[in-house]
Amino acid sequence: MYCSEECKAMEWTKYHDAECAVFPSMLKMNFGKIDLLSLRLAIQAVREATSIEELRKELKEVDSWDDPRTKGFCKNGIFASDKYRSLLGLVTNTEKRSVQDLFRRSLDASFILYFLATCTNMFGSPLQKDLSMLIKNVDVTFVGGLILRHQQMIPSNVHSFSEERDLGVVERGTAVMPFLSLINHSCSPNVSRHSRSKHIVMYAIYPIEKGEQIFDNYGQHYAITPRNERQKRLLKQYYFECNCLPCQEDWPLYYNLKSFTSLVKKKEDEIKIIHALQKMNKYVDIATEGNILDENIVDGLLKMIEVLYDLVPMPCEEMNDVVETLRRVYDLSGNRVEKLEL
Numbered sequence: 253m254y255c256s257e258e259c260k261a262m263e264w265t266k267y268h269d270a271e272c273a274v275f276p277s278m279l280k281m282n283f284g285k286i287d288l289l290s291l292r293l294a295i296q297a298v299r300e301a302t303s304i305e306e307l308r309k310e311l312k313e314v315d316s317w318d319d320p321r322t323k324g325f326c327k328n329g330i331f332a333s334d335k336y337r338s339l340l341g342l343v344t345n346t347e348k349r350s351v352q353d354l355f356r357r358s359l360d361a362s363f364i365l366y367f368l369a370t371c372t373n374m375f376g377s378p379l380q381k382d383l384s385m386l387i388k389n390v391d392v393t394f395v396g397g398l399i400l401r402h403q404q405m406i407p408s409n410v411h412s413f414s415e416e417r418d419l420g421v422v423e424r425g426t427a428v429m430p431f432l433s434l435i436n437h438s439c440s441p442n443v444s445r446h447s448r449s450k451h452i453v454m455y456a457i458y459p460i461e462k463g464e465q466i467f468d469n470y471g472q473h474y475a476i477t478p479r480n481e482r483q484k485r486l487l488k489q490y491y492f493e494c495n496c497l498p499c500q501e502d503w504p505l506y507y508n509l510k511s512f513t514s515l516v517k518k519k520e521d522e523i524k525i526i527h528a529l530q531k532m533n534k535y536v537d538i539a540t541e542g543n544i545l546d547e548n549i550v551d552g553l554l555k556m557i558e559v560l561y562d563l564v565p566m567p568c569e570e571m572n573d574v575v576e577t578l579r580r581v582y583d584l585s586g587n588r589v590e591k592l593e594l
């Protein structure tokens with residue numbers, strides 16, 4: 253479904269003319285979002301490069317790049333989030349995957365490739381449904397390799413788009429945004445991502461010093477999920493053992509977090525914090541009701557974070573409350589669908 257005729261026409265020439273011929277067979281076989289997106293990216297990649305030959309050269313260049321920090325960057329030194337080349341620099345975790353995982357993805361990629369080669373003009377004209385011929389076609393096997401690469405890159409890198417509906421959150425889709433995919437995870441992140449109509453905004457939620465690493469959160473937050481569970485999930489989807497501070501020190505869940513009143517040693521600091529948090533209850537009420545007309549709310553919450561950050565060791569109950577209220581305000585300032593009054 254498209255939001256407008258203009259959007260439909262644009263997407264048709266970019267990839268949908270080809271994927272539209274393949275999706276019905278894939279959906280019949282219960283292929284999921286990752287597979288559909290893997291195919292779409294392969295079609296876009298070939299079209300962006302103008303030919304399979306050009307794409308082959310680009311892939312070779314990126315894969316033989318010797319500095320992992322700039323893999324996928326353009327030759328002018330820019331990491332262009334809207335260019336397919338940037339995707340080629342993203343991690344696939346291939347070497348950490350099990351044989352079963354790789355076997356299943358290879359099988360899926362082969363089916364997708366078969367439909368693409370035999371039902372579309374991707375390789376000039378629809379090719380014969382003859383596997384012994386298809387396997388000898390180097391262009392076909394090259395595009396199959398790309399689909400397989402996407403199937404491994406997507407689960408470790410893509411982001412979902414969401415929308416506020418009344419007081420809940422509804423997921424609206426998935427997008428590959430290479431720049432955001434460069435950011436590692438922490439169970440206590442220092443930035444927060446929020447969907448807007450055509451992009452995602454990333455806000456700093458704690459003071460970040462020059463040279464300090466930016467950390468996102470991959471859905472496993474220290475205050476919500478116990479350490480063992482977080483580590484298990486991160487290892488399963490992202491193939492790493494999390495070594496962030498909350499994991500090292502096994503920070504407590506939300507209901508066991510200590511208040512600043514028991515964490516701060518000096519009376520004068522306690523007074524400064526009480527003073528800084530004066531409007532907190534008002535801000536929590538505003539964020540809960542979803543009516544964020546108070547234009548000072550963001551600045552007010554950021555100021556509270558600064559004071560707590562300077563005076564209280566983490567983890568701290570009030571810091572968590574302020575950050576979560578700020579995140580809620582940022583969510584509410586984005587895509588929002590209000591319930592229709594009947």
Ligand SMILES: C[S@@+](CC[C@H](N)C(=O)[O-])C[C@H]1O[C@@H](n2cnc3c(N)ncnc32)[C@H](O)[C@@H]1O
Nearest residue numbers: 342343408409433434435436437438490491492
């Ligand atoms: C979205 S990418 C992040 C950027 C990636 N590190 C890179 O170099 O392109 C996700 C992958 O980064 C690695 N990663 C992310 N956070 C990590 C962390 N805290 N410790 C170790 N590896 C991490 C894992 O391999 C994970 O699958």
